[in-house]
Amino acid sequence: MSALAHVGGTSGTTGAGPAGDAPPQERAGRRWLPYLLLLPGGLWLLVFFVVPLLQLFTVSIQSQFPGYPGYYYRDVNFSNYLRALTDFAPQFGRSLLFAALATFFAFALAYPLAYAMAFKAGRWRNIMLIAVIAPFFTSFILRTVAWRQILADDGPVASTLNALHLLPGGRITETAAAVVAGLTYNFLPFMVLPIYASLERADARVIEAGGDLYANGFTTFRTVTLPMSMPGVIAGTLLTFIPAAGDYVNAELLGSDGDKMVGNVIDSQFFRVLGGFPTAAALSFTLMALILAMVFVYIRRFGTEELL
Amino acid sequence: MATNSGFREATGDLRLESVTKAFGDFRAVDDLDLVVPRGSFFALLGPSGCGKTTTLRMVAGLEQPTSGRILIGDTDLTGSRPYERPVNTVFQSYALFPHLTIRDNVAFGPKRRGQKDAMERAEETLRLVEVDHLAARKPAQLSGGQQQRVALARALVNRPEVLLLDEPLGALDLKLRRQLQVELKRIQTEVGLTFIHVTHDQEEAMTMADTVAVMNHGRIEQMGAPADLYDLPRTTFVANFVGRSNLGTGRVVDRDGDHLVAEIQGTKVKVPLARAGVTDGEVTFGVRPEKVRVLRQPPETGGDDVKGIVLDVSFTGVATEYLVRLPSGAVWSCYEQNLDVDPIDLHRGDDVWISWNPAHAFTVPVDEAAAKAAAEATA
Numbered sequence: 001m002s003a004l005a006h007v008g009g010t011s012g013t014t015g016a017g018p019a020g021d022a023p024p025q026e027r028a029g030r031r032w033l034p035y036l037l038l039l040p041g042g043l044w045l046l047v048f049f050v051v052p053l054l055q056l057f058t059v060s061i062q063s064q065f066p067g068y069p070g071y072y073y074r075d076v077n078f079s080n081y082l083r084a085l086t087d088f089a090p091q092f093g094r095s096l097l098f099a100a101l102a103t104f105f106a107f108a109l110a111y112p113l114a115y116a117m118a119f120k121a122g123r124w125r126n127i128m129l130i131a132v133i134a135p136f137f138t139s140f141i142l143r144t145v146a147w148r149q150i151l152a153d154d155g156p157v158a159s160t161l162n163a164l165h166l167l168p169g170g171r172i173t174e175t176a177a178a179v180v181a182g183l184t185y186n187f188l189p190f191m192v193l194p195i196y197a198s199l200e201r202a203d204a205r206v207i208e209a210g211g212d213l214y215a216n217g218f219t220t221f222r223t224v225t226l227p228m229s230m231p232g233v234i235a236g237t238l239l240t241f242i243p244a245a246g247d248y249v250n251a252e253l254l255g256s257d258g259d260k261m262v263g264n265v266i267d268s269q270f271f272r273v274l275g276g277f278p279t280a281a282a283l284s285f286t287l288m289a290l291i292l293a294m295v296f297v298y299i300r301r302f303g304t305e306e307l308l
Numbered sequence: 309m310a311t312n313s314g315f316r317e318a319t320g321d322l323r324l325e326s327v328t329k330a331f332g333d334f335r336a337v338d339d340l341d342l343v344v345p346r347g348s349f350f351a352l353l354g355p356s357g358c359g360k361t362t363t364l365r366m367v368a369g370l371e372q373p374t375s376g377r378i379l380i381g382d383t384d385l386t387g388s389r390p391y392e393r394p395v396n397t398v399f400q401s402y403a404l405f406p407h408l409t410i411r412d413n414v415a416f417g418p419k420r421r422g423q424k425d426a427m428e429r430a431e432e433t434l435r436l437v438e439v440d441h442l443a444a445r446k447p448a449q450l451s452g453g454q455q456q457r458v459a460l461a462r463a464l465v466n467r468p469e470v471l472l473l474d475e476p477l478g479a480l481d482l483k484l485r486r487q488l489q490v491e492l493k494r495i496q497t498e499v500g501l502t503f504i505h506v507t508h509d510q511e512e513a514m515t516m517a518d519t520v521a522v523m524n525h526g527r528i529e530q531m532g533a534p535a536d537l538y539d540l541p542r543t544t545f546v547a548n549f550v551g552r553s554n555l556g557t558g559r560v561v562d563r564d565g566d567h568l569v570a571e572i573q574g575t576k577v578k579v580p581l582a583r584a585g586v587t588d589g590e591v592t593f594g595v596r597p598e599k600v601r602v603l604r605q606p607p608e609t610g611g612d613d614v615k616g617i618v619l620d621v622s623f624t625g626v627a628t629e630y631l632v633r634l635p636s637g638a639v640w641s642c643y644e645q646n647l648d649v650d651p652i653d654l655h656r657g658d659d660v661w662i663s664w665n666p667a668h669a670f671t672v673p674v675d676e677a678a679a680k681a682a683a684e685a686t687a
Contacts, residue, residue, distance in 0.1 A: 205403035208370055211390040212397045213462070214315070214420035223416075227407040 060281035069274045080282035088265050088283060095261040095287070096294075098176070099245035102183035103191075106240050107233070109184070110191035114232075115225075117192075118199035132192050140186060144253045147182050148173060151254070174256040182250035190239035198232025199225070234302060238295060245291055262287050314392040315421075320381020321346050322367065322470050322502060327376035329362050329526075336362040338526035340376070344470075344504060344519075349496050351505045351517035355549070359526040360506045364472050367504065368397045380469050391420070396463035397472040401479070402455045404447035410434065410458050411443040417466040433465040434458075436495065453484045460492070464499065473505045477512065489515050510550050514538065522546050524678075542585050544592055544675035548682035553594040554640040557674055560588045567666065573636035577612045578666040591671040592679070599668035600642040602630050602652065603661045613663035616640070618654050630654065632662055 060080055065071035085092070117128045135143060151157055151172040161167040172178050202225065210220030248263025266283045269276030324342040328335060337359040344350045352360040365371040367378060369390035377386045385393050396417065404413050411430050418426035434440040437457040439450075447455055456476060463471055476492070477485045493516045496503045507513050513520045514534035521531040522545070530537060530546045541547035547555060558572035567578040572593045579593065586592075607613050616632040619639060627643045634640060642662055644652065654660065 203401065203403060205399045205401055206405060208390070209397070209399060209403040209405070209462075210416075212368055212370070212395075213417040213466070214391045215416075216389070216391050219420065224405055228405075230407070 056281050056284060059277055060285050062278045064275050064278070072275075072278065077278070080278045081286060083279060084282040084286050088262065091260055091262045091265050092287070092290070094176075094251075094259065095245050095263070096290070098180050098183060098251075098261060099241050099247075101180045102187060102244045103237050103241045105180070105184040106188050106191040107237060110188060110195055110236065111233075114192050114196035114199055117196050118202075129196075132189050132196075135189065141249055141253075144182055144186065144249050147178075147185065148253050151178055151181075173254055174259075176255065176259045178254040179251050179259050179261075182254045183244045183247060186247075186250065187240040187244050190243075191236040194235035194239065195229055195232040198229045198235075202228045230302070234299070238298075242291055242295070246287060314389065316383055316385060316388060316392055316394065318380035318383035318385070318394055319346070319469055320383075322504070323377075323379045324363070324367075325377045325379070327363070327366060327373045327378060329359070329366060329371060330374045335526050337366070337373070340526070340528065342521065342528065344502060346469075346502055347500050348518045349493065349503045349505065349516055351507060351513035351520045352523055353507060353510055353513040353520050353550070354523035355508055358523040360508075360523050361474060363523070364397070364474055364504065364506050367470065368395055368472055369393050370397075394469040395472060396466050396468040397474060398459045398463050398476045400475045402447075402459040404455060404458060404462070406447055408446075409443065410439070410445055410447065410450070413447065413458060414462045414465050416462065421466070429465050430461075433461040436464070436498070437461045437491075452480055453488065456480065456488065460495070464495070464501075467499070468501065470502045470504060473503060475507055476505070478507075478509075485512070492516060514550070520550075522550060524549075538596075540583055540670055541594070542672060543678070544672050544682075545678040547592075547594050547670075547672055548678065552597055552641065554597060554600065554638075554642075555592050555594045555679060556636070556638055557590065557592045557679075559590055560586070568671070570671065573634070573638065575612075575614045575634075575636070577669060579669045579671050580667060583667075583670045585670065585672045586674075587671075590674045592674050593669065593671050595664050595669050597629070597641040598627075598643040598645075600640065600662050600664045602632065602642045602644055602654065603663060604652070604654075604658075606661050607663040612666055612669070613661050615659065615661050618656055618658045618660055620656060621654055628652075630660075632660060634662075 058074070059072075061075060061077050062072040062080075063075040063077045065073055113128075113132075117125055117132075121128050149155060153159075153171045153173065158167065158172045161172075162170065169175060206228065207220060207225055210224040211217075215223060245261075246263050248261060248267050251259050251261045251264050252267075262283060266280045266287075269280035269283065273279075322342075322344040324340050327337055327340045327342075329337040340359075340363065342363075352363060354360045362371060366373050369385070369388060369392070372387060377384055379385060380394065385395075404410075405416065408416070411427065411434070414430035414433055415426040418429050423429065431440060431443065434443055437460055439454055439457045439461070442450060442454060442458075447458065450458065456479075460473075460476070473492075477488055480488065489512060492503075492505075496516075505513065505517060514537075517534065519531060520534050520537055522529045522537065524545050530542045537546065537550050541550060541553065544555065547553040556572040558570050560568055561571045561576070562569035563581075564578060566581050568581055568584045568587060570577055570579065570591055570593055577593055581587065584591075601607075602618075603613075606615075614634055616634045618630055619633050620631040622629045623646075625646075627645050630642045630644065632640050632642060640662060
């Protein structure tokens with residue numbers, strides 16, 4: 001650009017005029033374009049997210065019709081929330097604990113895998129990527145049922161461990177460990193892919209620069225590679241923690257009655273308890289608020305500009 | 309942080325002894341011997357793929373030579389890791405740490421070496437390259453030229469024995485490049501470190517470096533001061549890559565005192581023996597375009613001349629370039645400075661005589677591959 005301006009000084013200044021203040025008609029038309037592009041998605045969200053959410057909220061503050069189980073009337077009754085928090089506090093605690101553990105284990109498994117895929121895999125990279133994504137071709141429930149069989153009392157894992165006297169409780173299924181393992185397995189790809197993407201995007205020269213500036217392999221990893229992959233780590237932990245906290249399939253299929261999570265309570269209040277609708281709605285809202293608050297604090301603490 | 313126990317202090321000239329780097333069957337660097345005197349501004353000049361960047365990366369420790377040794381002074385650095393060498397690199401893409409502020413980027417090296425005053429050193433170096441006002445920003449908030457200065461500061465702050473610059477100005481526009489060339493030279497003089505500058509831009513290499521080594525196919529074709537390289541190229545490749553040359557191939561036919569006489573495509577030309585890279589048999593003869601005069605009349609005295617037809621005239625301001633077709637079919641280029649009040653006023657198709665002083669002529673070995681490559685590059 002500057003070279004052009006040098007060659008033709010006068011034509012450069014006159015040329016800048018029309019480009020600087022574009023015709024107003026065109027400007028006005030362009031201004032609406034972003035909103036037009038937002039419209040279909042916005043409408044979709046309004047009809048299928050905002051309206052049901054408001055509906056859910058009105059249900060969460062309804063009251064039971066006395067003497068008629070399963071009937072409600074419009075009300076502003078926040079006692080449903082109190083009940084949700086007091087009666088189901090253990091399930092809330094378990095949800096957050098299991099999700100946190102699963103996120104931790106998924107991170108511990110995913111980071112080395114993503115690192116190997118990004119820097120060491122060479123021609124195996126695509127095959128590894130496919131292996132990470134392949135489970136998505138099967139239903140989430142089927143995969144969890146498969147784990148139930150793999151971990152079953154007479155299955156290969158439990159019987160081997162039992163034969164070696166390494167399984168104190170005698171079984172794997174119906175334990176909290178099985179639920180956490182199931183959650184870790186099911187959400188692992190959501191941890192691997194963002195971390196892989198951020199590592200793969202990292203400029204190899206920047207990592208070399210760490211070595212050039214007197215940092216050995218481990219120091220370079222700690223001070224350069226890991227910080228550069230933080231956007232991926234944060235995205236991965238959110239993508240794992242949020243759905244894991246609301247999950248009920250793993251606790252249902254792999255855990256005992258004592259390992260139930262909030263998701264299981266909501267499920268049973270909705271479908272199995274007569275008159276449980278307001279409680280289920282209040283539970284859903286409380287879970288959502290809890291997760292939102294935790295995510296907010298998390299991003300404020302570790303977040304990068306890219307995410308906020 | 310603990311300092312690296314493996315760090316090797318070393319001072320002195322940088323020496324490469326028969327260094328070879330092979331990637332499979334391809335020899336990127338082929339039996340290279342090189343001495344870079346301490347404190348000099350040295351340029352490795354060559355086209356892409358000539359091995360100059362591989363040479364640089366071997367000095368940095370980012371690649372290990374297949375064979376040969378790399379030394380600074382008497383300290384053998386071969387096989388040591390990049391973080392163990394008193395060598396720092398200014399990367400082509402700057403490679404700044406995106407998650408750190410400019411200040412922390414520059415303080416990175418001193419901190420790793422456990423220097424307590426890392427921050428002060430960083431500030432001081434940022435002042436040297438005149439971007440200290442940007443210290444609190446992140447790299448993404450800086451322009452290309454500013455990032456370039458930070459990359460330089462990040463390497464300079466360590467006061468390395470050898471500072472490597474890998475096409476440092478390649479991504480900048482022409483005006484900024486000129487400005488930074490002058491500044492790089494000033495900084496090098498000020499700090500007195502050995503700078504090794506890799507570039508494919510011959511003008512950049514000649515502007516800044518004390519010594520230029522022209523590389524091609526993993527070897528050094530010719531090495532010397534920029535003026536010497538330009539004045540007397542020793543190979544066809546250098547004649548074409550460093551500036552331009554009018555070349556013609558023929559054979560040596562006679563001697564005339566301290567001159568060699570060669571017949572080049574039907575024209576007899578003279579070359580001082582001292583400037584003759586080849587003294588018998590087949591030769592490639594050459595003259596630089598600005599050493600050739602274009603005349604309307606046959607010249608009266610001295611020099612060599614040949615008649616031709618003007619093919620093209622391009623006015624460039626300070627000079628005019630004429631393309632002249634010689635009877636042999638060769639096309640020569642001639643630069644005439646626009647000094648005269650009355651311009652020569654030549655047009656396409658005019659008959660002209662071109663003439664030059666034999667003291668400017670040179671001969672180099674015949675190299676058809678290099679000549680062909682150069683012809684393709686200009687076509």
